[in-house]
Amino acid sequence: MTERFDHVVVGLGALGSAAAYQLARRGRSVLGLEQFELGHHRGASHDTSRILRHSYHTPEYVRLTQDAYDDWAQLSADAGRELVTVVGGLDLFPPEPAIPMVDYTAALSEVGVPFELLDVDQVGERWPQFALPAGTTGLFQERGAIVPAGPGTAAMQDLARRYGAVLRDRSPVASVTGTSVALADGTTYSCGSVVVCADAWTARLLAPLGIDLALTVTLEQATYFAPEHPEDFAPERMPLWIWMDDPSFYGFPCYGEPTVKAAQDCGGPVVDPDARGSDVSEEMLALLAGHMGSMLPGAGRPVRSLRCQYALTPDRDFVVDRVPGHPTVAIGLGAGHGFKFAPTFGRLLADLATGERERVSPTFALDRPALVDPAYSAHWLV
């Protein structure tokens, strides 16, 4: 007997869990399928923390962050606990940065999100932990925040189930159509619509639907450092930060433990998600530790590292859209910076799945030039 659901969600990382939660919350019958065990560490949504921020490079993204803060607030209310820890966000632009500061100041100004520009001395007065090269400018946005990665994803799964969704793990999906999903073991499910949130594995599920999605999967690495004086890196004394250059790095104050987490953005090797290891890269660790040693000398020595995947589109923009020619198949893809938007993507994907909206934005469309033009030159630092 083929079981039938209103919606089947493929992939239960942050995005799929958010979509299952939003659809179940609207009284729909939902089946969520995950190839590995729930909470596994082989994708992109595990570990402790992720950055939520307003500072982005276009007004459209800044507006989307306003939705993200609202959707995290709604999720926190539904979960009955605060999931957002506001610590302030400091974007650091060295002289002649690879990432233009004007994109950020212009976008924030156009949308009306307040920020401050600070020179090296002003940053040093407020946060003496930083040792910055002369001429660096700090863009401080007071609402920069931390959201929980693994626990946040689990919270959305718990809520999805509380609203009646059926979540099945160790259920690898072999193929999808507009009205059915087949597992690798031959089990099939019929449904009114399918939502695919398979991140690094998305391209192979879309190929049979005629979509050749240009995705680059990289194996990133985050590292925890043990400061001698963790109190100096407490959330009330230290903002999250992003080094806006090439290479680009980012980091957090202490969050639930006396360590300082940091990582390089887009520093990992290209991998096949099914043929990659999880060993620590000493090379990536050395590059990061070098940067930390000069910029945050008190952060201490590295104590542990973990690996995690990015699924990068050529323009690093998301995909939140229906599949052209298959209106009952919706796709959500976070392009290596989507966790902060997970509750929002869940809501938008539910709108697409239920027909409450037909498109989200040309910027996140599957048929946009960056995704269909093989000559498009990829750029990932934003």
Ligand SMILES: Cc1cc2nc3c(=O)[nH]c(=O)nc-3n(C[C@H](O)[C@H](O)[C@H](O)COP(=O)(O)OP(=O)(O)OC[C@H]3O[C@@H](n4cnc5c(N)ncnc54)[C@H](O)[C@@H]3O)c2cc1C
């Ligand atoms: C080191 C690192 C730091 C990051 N920092 C930030 C940050 O600070 N802020 C931010 O906003 N974003 C950040 N991101 C990006 C963010 O974490 C991701 O964009 C987001 O987690 C993607 O969620 P997802 O659900 O799409 O992907 P995933 O969590 O990878 O979920 C996809 C799921 O689909 C499952 N799946 C795939 N194929 C199938 C199939 N055929 N059948 C069944 N299941 C399948 C997979 O097993 C997986 O569980 C970071 C990412 C990394 C790696």
